[in-house]
Every structure is written in C-alpha cells, then in structure tokens.
Amino acid sequence: MNSTVNVVAPAAEKLTVPNFMKKNLREYGMLISLAVIMGFFQYMTNGTLMQPLNLTNLLLQNSYIVIMALAMLLVIVAGHIDLSVGSVAGFIGGLAAILMVELRWHYVPATLVCLLAGALIGGIQGYFVAFHRMPSFIVTLGGMLVFRGATLALLNGQSIGPFPPEFQLLSSGFIPDPLGGESVRTTSLLLGGVVAITLFYMSMRERANKLHYGAATEPLGFLIGKNVAFSAAIIYLCYLLSTYKGLPNVLVIMFVLMMIFDFITNRTTIGRRIYALGGNEKAARLSGIKTDRLSFYTFITMGVLAALAGLVFAARLNTATPKGGVGFELDVIAACFIGGASATGGVGRVTGAVIGAFIMGVMNNGMSIVGLGIDYQQVIKGVVLVAAVFVDIYNKNK
Amino acid sequence: MGSILEMKGITKRFTGVVALKDVNLVVQAGEIHAICGENGAGKSTLMKVLSGVHPHGTYEGEIHFEGRELQFDSIRDSEKQGIIIIHQELALVPLMSIAENIFLGNEEARLGVIDPDATYRRTVELLKKVGLNESPDELITNLGVGKQQLIEIAKALSKKVKLLILDEPTASLNETDSQALLDLLREFKAHGMTMIMISHKLNEIASIADSVTVLRDGSTVQTMDCRDAPVNEDLIIRHMVGREMADRYPHHDPDIGETVFEVKDWTVFHEHHADRKFIKGVSFHVRRGEILGIAGLMGSGRTELAMSLFGRSYGRHITGQVRLRGKEIDVSTVGKAIDLGIAYLTEDRKGYGLVLENEIKHNISLANLSGVSRFGIINEEKEYAVAKDYQKKINIRCPDVFQYVSNLSGGNQQKVVLSKWLFAGPDILILDEPTRGIDVGAKYEIYCLITQLAKEGKCIILISSEMPELLGMTDRLYVMNEGELIAEMNTSDASQENIMRAIVTAGRD
Numbered sequence: 001m002n003s004t005v006n007v008v009a010p011a012a013e014k015l016t017v018p019n020f021m022k023k024n025l026r027e028y029g030m031l032i033s034l035a036v037i038m039g040f041f042q043y044m045t046n047g048t049l050m051q052p053l054n055l056t057n058l059l060l061q062n063s064y065i066v067i068m069a070l071a072m073l074l075v076i077v078a079g080h081i082d083l084s085v086g087s088v089a090g091f092i093g094g095l096a097a098i099l100m101v102e103l104r105w106h107y108v109p110a111t112l113v114c115l116l117a118g119a120l121i122g123g124i125q126g127y128f129v130a131f132h133r134m135p136s137f138i139v140t141l142g143g144m145l146v147f148r149g150a151t152l153a154l155l156n157g158q159s160i161g162p163f164p165p166e167f168q169l170l171s172s173g174f175i176p177d178p179l180g181g182e183s184v185r186t187t188s189l190l191l192g193g194v195v196a197i198t199l200f201y202m203s204m205r206e207r208a209n210k211l212h213y214g215a216a217t218e219p220l221g222f223l224i225g226k227n228v229a230f231s232a233a234i235i236y237l238c239y240l241l242s243t244y245k246g247l248p249n250v251l252v253i254m255f256v257l258m259m260i261f262d263f264i265t266n267r268t269t270i271g272r273r274i275y276a277l278g279g280n281e282k283a284a285r286l287s288g289i290k291t292d293r294l295s296f297y298t299f300i301t302m303g304v305l306a307a308l309a310g311l312v313f314a315a316r317l318n319t320a321t322p323k324g325g326v327g328f329e330l331d332v333i334a335a336c337f338i339g340g341a342s343a344t345g346g347v348g349r350v351t352g353a354v355i356g357a358f359i360m361g362v363m364n365n366g367m368s369i370v371g372l373g374i375d376y377q378q379v380i381k382g383v384v385l386v387a388a389v390f391v392d393i394y395n396k397n398k
Numbered sequence: 399m400g401s402i403l404e405m406k407g408i409t410k411r412f413t414g415v416v417a418l419k420d421v422n423l424v425v426q427a428g429e430i431h432a433i434c435g436e437n438g439a440g441k442s443t444l445m446k447v448l449s450g451v452h453p454h455g456t457y458e459g460e461i462h463f464e465g466r467e468l469q470f471d472s473i474r475d476s477e478k479q480g481i482i483i484i485h486q487e488l489a490l491v492p493l494m495s496i497a498e499n500i501f502l503g504n505e506e507a508r509l510g511v512i513d514p515d516a517t518y519r520r521t522v523e524l525l526k527k528v529g530l531n532e533s534p535d536e537l538i539t540n541l542g543v544g545k546q547q548l549i550e551i552a553k554a555l556s557k558k559v560k561l562l563i564l565d566e567p568t569a570s571l572n573e574t575d576s577q578a579l580l581d582l583l584r585e586f587k588a589h590g591m592t593m594i595m596i597s598h599k600l601n602e603i604a605s606i607a608d609s610v611t612v613l614r615d616g617s618t619v620q621t622m623d624c625r626d627a628p629v630n631e632d633l634i635i636r637h638m639v640g641r642e643m644a645d646r647y648p649h650h651d652p653d654i655g656e657t658v659f660e661v662k663d664w665t666v667f668h669e670h671h672a673d674r675k676f677i678k679g680v681s682f683h684v685r686r687g688e689i690l691g692i693a694g695l696m697g698s699g700r701t702e703l704a705m706s707l708f709g710r711s712y713g714r715h716i717t718g719q720v721r722l723r724g725k726e727i728d729v730s731t732v733g734k735a736i737d738l739g740i741a742y743l744t745e746d747r748k749g750y751g752l753v754l755e756n757e758i759k760h761n762i763s764l765a766n767l768s769g770v771s772r773f774g775i776i777n778e779e780k781e782y783a784v785a786k787d788y789q790k791k792i793n794i795r796c797p798d799v800f801q802y803v804s805n806l807s808g809g810n811q812q813k814v815v816l817s818k819w820l821f822a823g824p825d826i827l828i829l830d831e832p833t834r835g836i837d838v839g840a841k842y843e844i845y846c847l848i849t850q851l852a853k854e855g856k857c858i859i860l861i862s863s864e865m866p867e868l869l870g871m872t873d874r875l876y877v878m879n880e881g882e883l884i885a886e887m888n889t890s891d892a893s894q895e896n897i898m899r900a901i902v903t904a905g906r907d
Contacts, residue, residue, distance in 0.1 A: 213779045214786070215798065269767040269774050276764055279753035286711060286742065286750055287765040287818070288733040346755055 030339065030355045033388075037359060041366030048369050049362070052244035055237070060171060060316060062361035063250040064089065064309035065328065066354055069335040070261040071305035073353040074298045076336050077265075079278040079345030080129060080136035082299065083329050084143030085306040088121050090325030091147040092310035097160035097320035100167060107167040115307050121147070122303020123296070130295035144329065152322045161319030171316035174246040184239070185246035192238025192247070195255075196231035203227055250312055257305075262350045274298065278345030334381070335360055338388045359384070402427040402592050403448075403561060408459035410443055410452060417443045418457070418616045425561070430583060430593045432603040435613035435638055436865065441596045442486075444613070445563050449483040450476040463561075480560030484550045486569060486596075490538045497521040497534035500553045524552040528582060544575030551582070562586070563594045568602060569697060580606050598695055600631050600902045612637040632895075635902070639865060639894035646842070647870030650849040654873060655686030658857050659740075659826045664718035666706040676713060677703050678881045684826065684857040689848065691868040691875030691889070692861045693897050699881040700861045701745055704828045708742035709735045722826075736765060741824035743815055745831040745861070747808075751815040754804040758796060759785035761803050761814050765822040788817035792847055809840025816847065827851065828859045833867065845871060865894045879904040 042049045049055075068085050075082050092114050099110040125143050129136045162168075179186040203223065210217045217223075241247055265271040276284040277291045285291050309328070314320045339356030341348030360381065367377045403425040410418040418440045425431045435441050446452050448461065450470030461468050463479055470476045473483075490499050497517050506516040521534035528548045538546060547567060554562055564583075568576040580602060583593060597603055603610060604624070611621040612634060619637045622630075666677035677699050684690045692700050705712035707720065709732030720729050722738060729735045735742075744750035752761055762785045763770050770781040785799035794813045796806060803814055812832065819827065829848070833841045848871060852858050862868050868875055869889060877885040877900045885900040 209779060213782050215782055215800065267776050267778070269771050269776060272760060272764075272767060272776060275756060275760070276753045279756050280749075282750045283753055284764070286708070286732060286744060288709070288731075288736040289764075290731075290733065342755075346753065 030352055030359075034355050034359050034362070037362055037366075041362060041370070045366060045369045049366055050240060052240045054365070054369070055240050056244050056248060058361060058365045059241075059248055059251050059254075061365065062357055063171070063248075063254050064313045064316075065331050065335060065361065066254050066357045067257060067305050067309045067312065068302075068328065068332040069339075069353040069357045070257055070350060071298070071302040072332045073261070073336050073339075073341060073348050073350055074265070074274060075136075075302050076333075076341045076343075077278045077345060077348045078274050078295055078298045079281065080295060080298070081333065082125070082136065082140045082143075082302050082306075083333075084121075084125065084140040084147060085302065085309070085332055086325040086328035086330075087144045087147035087151065088118065088303065088306040088325075089310035089313060089328055090321075090323070091121075091151045091154065092118055092307040093314035093320040093324045094151045094154040094160070094322070096167075096311055096314050097163070098154060100163055101160050107164050111167075111311060114311055115304055118303040118305075118307020118310070119300050120303070122300040122306070125303070126296040126299025129299060130292040136299075148326075151324070155320060155322050157322055159319045159321040161317075163315060163318055168315050168318055169249060171248075171250055171312050172318075173249040175249060175252060177246055183243060185242040188246035189235075189238055189242040192235050192242070195238075196234040199234070200227045200231050253312075258350060258354055265350050270294070270297070275346055278342075278347075280346070331357075331360055334385045338385060340392060356388075400427060401425060402464060404460075404462040405444070405448065406460045406462070408444065408447055408457055408461075410440075410447055410457040416616055418447070421459075421613070421616070421618050423611055423618065424621065425592060425594060426609070427592055428587065428590050429608035430587055430595060430606055432607035432610045433594060433596045433613060434598065434600075434603065434610060434634060436863075439613040439638070440616040441613055442565060443616075445483060445565060445594070445596065448476070449473055449481055449563065477557055480558055481563070482554040482557055482559045482561070483563040484554055484565065484567065486565040488543075488546050488550055490546055490549060492539040493537060495535045495537055496525070496532060496541075496549055499538055499549060500524060500534075500556050502553075504557060520556065521552075524555055527555055528552045529578070542575075543570050544572070544578070547571060547575070547579060548582070551579075559591065561592045561594065563596075565596045566598065567595065568597065568599065576602065598902065600634060603634075604628065604631065610634060614638060631902070635895050635898050639898055646845075646866070648842070648846045648849050650689070650852065650871070652687065652689070652873045653853065653855075654688045655855070657683045657685050658723055659684045660719075660721040660724075661707065662719040662721070664703065664707070664720075665716070666702060666713035667715040669713050672714060676881050677706060679718075680878075680881075680883050682876055682883060682886075684859055686857060687852050687855050688874065689852050689858040689860055689872045691872030692859065692878055692883075693865060693868050693875055693901075694863075694878035695901060696863060698878045698901075700878050701830055702881075703878070704742055704830055704859070704861060707735075708732060708740060708828065711742075736822055736824075739823065739825035740828070741765075741819035741822055741826070742828045743819055743830055743832055745834060747811055747815050751818075752803050752811060755802060757800050758789075758794070758803055758806075758814055759799040762788055762799075762817045762821055765818050769821065769823075784821060785817075788813075788821065792817060792820075793843060807837075807840075809836040809843075812836055812840070812844065816844070820851075824856070826857045826859070828861070830861045831863065832860070833862075833864070865897055868897075869894065877901060 038049065068089070072082060072085065095117060096110060096114050099105040099113060100107055121143070125139050128134045128139045175188060175191070177185045177187045179190070207217050207223055238247065265274070273284065273289050273294055276287070276289060277294050281291055310325060313324060317324070335357035336348060336353045337343065337356070338359055339349065339352030339354070341353065363381060363384065364377065367380065401424050403423070405421065405423040408418050408421040409416070421440065421444055423444065433441050433444070443452070447457050450473050453471045454469035463481065468479060491502065494502070500521055501517055506513045506520060518534050525532060525534065528551050530545060530548050530552070532541070532545065538549065541549070567579055571579060583595070583606060586593065595607065608625050609621060609623045612619040614637065660683040662681045664677055664680045665675065668674035668676045680703060694700050702712045706716055707729060710716055710730055711732060720727050727738055729738065729740065748754060753764070759781055763781050767776070770777055770784060782799065788794065789796065789799055792813050794810050794817070796810060803811055806814065832844055832848070836844070848858055848860070860868065860872055869892060872889045874886070874888050875892060876883045877897055879901050884904045887896070
C-alpha cells in the first residue's frame with residue numbers, strides 16, 4: 001500500500017517483573033488476597049484453620065458453592081444472572097431423596113435423572129430469558145420462589161434420609177489409597193504432586209508456545225517463581241489433607257470441573273462467543289453469532305451444575321431438608337463478583353470465581369472458629385463484597 | 399429592526415479538529431433565519447455554542463444578544479436569556495404524558511411539590527398555541543412524530559422564548575406535517591418571534607426564510623437576504639458544496655466485470671412502527687471489482703437498507719430478492735449472509751462493531767472463529783498469527799494484539815473492524831461510513847485498502863455522507879432519499895451539485 005503516513009507500530013513494551021505484576025494485578029491480587037486472608041485466620045485461630053481436619057471440612061463445606069460458581073460465571077459473563085440456583089439445588093436434593101430413599105432407586109439412575117431435571121429447569125428459565133428476552137433477574141426470581149415452594153411440597157415439609165452409603169461417598173468419601181501409608185495417604189499426596197508438576201509443565205509449555213509465535217510473555221524468572229510457589233502450595237495442601245483422610249472425592253470433581261470450565265472459557269469458540277455476547281450483544285449478532293441460543297445454553301449448564309451442587313449438599317448432610325440451599329445463590333453470585341466478574345457482562349474468569357468462592361469460604365470458616373457471631377459475620381462478608389468490587393471499578397476508572 | 403443576535407469570530411476546536419473557523423452570524427429581530435450546509439459543515443456545533451452546550455471558554459469569539467455580550471456556561475444560562483433550542487433528535491420521554499414532558503425540568507411546582515392544576519391549565523394553553531388538539535394526559539408514545547415535534551415546540555414556548563432554534567425540524571415529518579409546522583412558524587413570526595432554522599430542504603427555506611447563511615467546512619460562506627429577491631437555489635447549492643477537491647484519494651483504475659450481487663424490489667418496514675414503509679422497493683446491483691456509492695442524507699434509509707440485507711438485522715416484513723451471481727440467495731440470518739460472502743461494516747463501530755473490553759485478536763477472529771479453530775477448540779497460535787498479520791497488513795497501530803480495543807484510537811478501532819470482516823473472507827463488502835470520526839491519515843489508509851480490495855475483484859458498496867468521498871472513491875453511485883433510490887449516475891458524470899439537487903428536489907414532487 002502506498003500510504004503517506006507510515007508510522008511504525010511501537011515495539012512491544014518490555015515486560016519487566018513489576019511492569020508485568022501491575023498489568024496482571026487483578027489476577028494475582030485475588031490469589032494474594034486469599035493467601036493473606038488465610039494467613040490472617042491461621043494466626044487468629046492459633047493454627048486451627050490449616051489443621052487437616054478443618055481444611056477437609058472447609059473444602060467440603062464450599063464445594064457446592066464452587067461448583068455453582070463455575071456455571072454462574074458463564075451466566076454472568078453472558079450478561080445475565082440466576083437467582084434460582086439455591087432453590088434448584090434444594091429441589092434436586094429433595095428429588096434425589098424421594099428417588100433413592102422413598103422409591104429405592106439405584107443411585108446411578110437417580111443421579112442421572114436429577115442432573116437431567118436440573119438441565120430441564122435451567123432450560124425452561126433460559127427459554128424465557130433467551131428467546132423471549134425477559135430479564136433474567138425476573139425469570140429466575142420467579143424460579144427461586146417456584147422451586148423453594150416445590151421443594152417444600154415435594155418433601156411434604158419433612159426431612160428425608162438417610163441416603164444409600166454409595167451415594168454418601170459423593171461428599172463424605174475420599175479417594176482410595178491402594179499404595180497405603182502409615183500416617184500419610186500416599187496416593188493423595190502423589191496425586192497432588194502430579195497435578196502440581198502438570199500445571200507447572202503446562203504453563204512452561206504455554207510460554208514456549210507464545211515465544212514461538214512471537215507474543216510477549218511474562219518474564220521467565222517470574223514465571224518460575226510463581227509456579228514454584230504455586231506448586232509448593234498445592235503439594236503442601238495435599239500433604240495436609242493426606243495426613244487426615246486424603247483428598248475428598250468432591251475435591252477431585254471440583255478440580256476436574258474447574259479445568260473443564262477454564263478450558264471452555266479460554267480456549268473454545270463457545271467460550272469466546274459468550275464473552276462477545278456479554279461484551280456487546282449487537283456486535284456479536286452482527287458477527288453472525290446466534291446470541292439467543294448461546295444464552296439458552298448457559299442457563300442449561302447452570303441448571304445442571306445447580307443440580308450437582310444439590311446432590312453434593314444432600315449427600316453431605318445425608319438428608320434432604322426443605323431448607324436445603326437457602327441463600328446459596330447469594331454466596332455463588334458474590335463469589336463471581338469478588339472474583340472480578342463484571343455485573344454488565346463480558347468480563348470474568350473461572351479461576352477468579354473459584355478464588356472468590358474460597359475467599360468467602362475461608363472467611364466463613366475462620367470467623368466461626370474465632371467465635372464471631374453470625375450477625376457480624378454477615379456484616380463483614382457484605383463489606384468484603386462491596387470493597388472488592390469497589391477496588392475493581394476504582395482501578396478500572398483510574 | 400436591528401439585529402437581535404450577533405456571533406462574532408466563533409472558532410471551536412475539538413481535539414485535533416477545527417469544527418468552526420471564525421464563523422460570523424447576524425440574525426435580525428423578528429426574522430426566520432435559515433442555516434444550511436452539508437453534514438459536518440458545523441451547523442449543529444454552531445448552535446451548540448450559541449445555546450451553551452459548549453460553554454463559554456471552550457470556544458473563541460463573542461456572542462452578543464440584544465446588544466449585550468453574553469457568556470453561557472450551560473443550556474440553563476442561555477434559556478434564561480430566552481434562547482431555546484429544539485434538537486433534531488426529539489428529547490421526549492415516551493412513557494410520560496404530554497404535560498409532564500412539557501414541564502420536565504421546569505415543573506410548575508412550589509418547594510418541589512408539583513401543582514397539577516397549573517400544569518394542566520398551562521399545557522392546554524400551550525397546546526392551543528401550537529394547534530394541537532390532544533389531552534395533556536396523553537402519553538407521548540401514542541403520538542406520531544409530527545405531533546411529537548409540536549410538543550417539543552410547545553415545550554420551548556413554555557419557557558419565555560425570544561430566539562427559537564430549530565435543528566432540522568421537518569427531517570422526520572411527512573409533507574402535510576411539514577407544511578403545518580411551517581405555517582406555525584410563520585404565525586410565530588407574525589407575533590414577533592425570531593427563529594433560526596437549520597434545514598437541508600431548499601424548497602422549505604425558499605418558502606419561509608427571510609435570510610440564509612451557508613456554512614461549509616466550519617466557515618461562513620455567505621449570508622443572503624431573501625426578502626428582496628427570491629432565493630437562488632443554484633447559488634446556495636454551489637456554496638454548500640463548493641470546496642476544492644484536493645488529491646485526497648488514491649488513484650484507482652477500475653477493472654469492472656460482470657454483475658455479482660443484485661437486489662430487487664427490496665422493501666422493509668420500520669422496526670417499531672410496523673405500518674411505516676422504510677425502504678420502498680429498492681433495486682440495485684454491483685459488479686465485480688466495482689466500488690458502488692450510496693449517497694444520501696442522514697435518515698434517508700441507507701444504513702437500514704444495508705442492515706436489512708445483512709441477515710435482516712433491521713426492520714420487519716422484509717420482501718424482495720437478493721441474487722448472487724444470478725442465483726437467488728437466502729440472507730435471512732447474519733450467519734447465512736457471512737457464509738455467502740457478504741460483510742457489513744457498521745457505521746457505529748462502538749455500538750455494533752466491537753467488543754470494546756476484549757482483545758484486538760479476539761475481535762478480529764469473531765466473525766470467523768471456525769477459521770482459527772478445530773472441533774470448537776481455538777488454536778491460539780493461529781489466532782495470534784492472523785491478528786498479527788492484519789496488524790501489519792493494514793497498519794493497526796498498537797503494541798500488541800493482546801491489547802484491549804477500548805485503548806485504541808478511532809482510526810485503529812476501525813481498522814480492527816475492517817480486519818474482522820476481511821478475515822471473514824467476503825466477496826461483497828458493504829462499508830457504512832467507513833471513515834467517520836477518523837483522522838485524515840487513517841482515512842487515506844482506509845481508502846487505499848478499499849481500492850486494493852476492488853482491484854482484487856471484490857464488490858464494494860460504499861455508504862457515505864461525505865460527498866467528496868463518494869466522488870473521489872466510487873465508480874458509480876446511487877442517490878437515496880426517504881427509502882428510495884432516486885437517482886443513479888456514473889461517478890464521472892456526477893458532481894456534488896447534481897447529487898444535492900437530486901436530494902433537494904426529490905421531496906418536492
């Protein structure tokens with residue numbers, strides 16, 4: 001082209017460590033906040049927080065929130081919200097109890113039916129939001145009432161339990177330990193090590209890839225330092241868990257789901273389209289993206305994961321109660337926003353939502369151990385939510 | 399009668415652009431003063447300076463009103479002096495009543511408590527003044543555009559108005575409503591009101607104005623008195639468009655082949671008013687390697703035509719035929735249109751073109767994700783390479799393609815949207831105002847790209863409000879007005895005068 005102006009594009013900025021940290025403050029800031037909060041409560045509880053038993057409980061207590069936060073992130077990134085997830089989780093817990101306890105179904109078909117029911121519920125709500133353009137806030141507010149009532153009706157106001165022992169393993173089970181060990185579950189520890197090394201390897205490979213096609217990368221020293229710290233943390237946590245009963249089954253489920261959702265959001269066309277839909281629906285449409293269908297899918301996903309969370313929760317309590325899942329939606333939504341999702345859509349990361357869920361979880365757990373009343377716990381959680389989002393928005397506008 | 403308003407040496411700069419250069423305007427008391435000029439000539443900016451939208455200090459020059467120099471900090475200041483502006487886009491709240499709208503921000507109230515009786519009474523009076531027979535409780539949304547325009551005028555009259563400014567008051571009105579409005583303005587004049595009216599319609603100006611000021615490229619060309627002699631339309635047109643055609647466009651040797659894309663009897667109804675025909679049986683064709691222009695004023699239906707063709711993104715009850723290389727094609731969804739090789743570059747890149755809070759490379763791949771993925775999994779290396787390639791090829795100035803699009807300048811943002819569509823591999827590119835809001839250098843680069851694409855045998859449909867751009871770039875052009883293609887000409891025979899003439903005379907018959 002014979003252009004009169006020929007300004008050369010400025011060379012890619014050199015990424016020094018502080019420079020890089022500043023750019024990725026958001027992501028690392030979250031992790032650092034979590035670490036600081038953990039350190040704080042570790043100190044305040046005289047080390048109770050990180051005791052293997054408590055750590056295991058902490059993971060179990062938060063697993064259903066994390067599971068729902070994964071799908072909620074998709075819903076929020078797509079520019080919607082789902083207020084019904086707590087009620088849906090409670091309803092599915094009730095359904096599971098009816099099927100397995102009252103009707104004596106085998107746990108496999110019962111679980112499948114529950115997950116399908118979740119998909120159906122998500123689909124119905126998504127249908128109104130996506131194809132009739134009803135505000136998701138209203139549709140799911142309705143869903144929240146409907147399924148809370150339906151849970152009560154289904155359980156007839158009673159708690160139903162206990163579940164078959166195989167089903168309980170979903171929440172109370174730990175991965176088997178064929179290798180055996182005196183005081184430490186060797187398999188669990190080994191698995192932790194494998195995961196740590198795999199993640200390390202993957203991030204090194206990603207960097208090599210980026211270098212290969214000439215993109216700017218994070219400084220090598222920083223990357224290694226970060227990964228060493230990260231791997232050490234994983235191995236240390238796995239070690240702690242191994243000295244108790246090992247890795248809980250539900251942690252494995254959570255981790256696998258997290259990897260899947262991280263992959264979907266970052267690497268697949270569907271993920272990319274969801275971000276575009278939330279970022280600018282009109283532009284996405286004019287780029288040939290079927291935005292309504294995409295919204296519909298996110299609600300189905302949300303329904304399935306809400307159902308899974310309901311199953312995990314019921315299995316953990318070993319009963320289905322009419323109050324099951326009350327208020328979960330707020331924790332789940334808060335986790336996504338603390339984790340950096342934007343209320344207007346288009347922005348948010350799976351890892352952020354998971355970290356957000358754990359920030360809430362560690363605070364819940366720590367404050368309970370310290371003996372803080374439920375009243376102040378709520379106040380503090382509320383303040384943390386607003387503060388986290390404030391810092392986010394403040395930084396963005398600066 | 400002396401002058402009521404004198405604007406002296408008004409110069410207004412926006413970052414990097416001079417919108418007004420030493421503009422002088424004198425308006426006599428009790429007259430209707432018309433201002434005309436092309437899109438972007440500076441008419442609206444001048445009125446914004448006058449009404450305080452651009453506060454004192456952001457421009458150079460003086461405003462004298464009723465013999466005193468005035469400095470406005472906001473619209474409120476100018477309204478206090480009796481200068482009221484009615485903008486082209488109506489500023490009414492649809493779901494509020496006539497009375498509520500008329501007194502919005504200026505309520506008949508004591509200590510913040512609204513007096514419903516006074517509101518009602520005064521509304522009835524005002525409605526009578528503008529000749530509207532509607533209940534003050536009627537909701538705005540139930541009124542047609544013509545009546546809404548009258549409500550705007552009633553709203554202006556509710557304030558003590560000495561100088562009424564109307565920005566294209568008849569642009570969205572039909573012939574009858576326009577005539578009624580002009581009659582009303584004459585009546586106001588008989589009562590001694592002074593008015594400034596911005597208009598493109600020379601027939602209206604001829605029938606109503608006492609004097610005419612022509613603006614061009616941000617400067618006053620001339621003020622003409624029409625009381626003595628009738629308005630010389632030729633002269634006005636020449637003044638409106640008569641700028642030097644510098645060498646602002648790349649050289650282009652057209653190599654035009656067979657007809658590729660053809661549209662027949664394309665009719666579209668308005669998106670919200672289902673009974674309003676917006677595009678009226680339009681037929682046109684484009685040939686291989688041809689740059690086809692569509693000229694017309696804003697609101698003439700060019701964008702709506704393009705968007706309705708591109709996957710029915712605008713309008714309803716769409717009828718008509720689209721043919722590609724002689725075969726009828728189905729363009730009922732955007733996906734189908736893209737697959738058939740059609741691309742539409744929007745005039746509103748921030749609203750419809752870009753996902754601003756997203757990376758450059760993600761924006762570029764958005765319309766053709768299958769081009770960088772397999773089995774739904776994105777190959778990030780390939781995506782990066784594609785984006786990098788376009789960054790180099792069309793010179794997107796950015797440190798790297800990881801950057802968010804929101805951090806780029808207008809010109810570079812436009813290049814990102816262009817890259818997106820080029821990567822989708824189209825044969826027919828509809829470019830809607832591709833150089834709007836872009837600096838001169840980037841404009842030239844985009845022009846070069848357009849000629850390059852035509853040379854490669856693609857069909858280009860260039861929609862533009864800038865006539866020099868159309869004349870400099872296209873091989874053939876259509877003139878669009880009120881949803882119809884009213885003229886077709888080879889660019890070699892076209893001039894700004896005859897395009898403008900086609901537009902201003904079309905409304906007359």
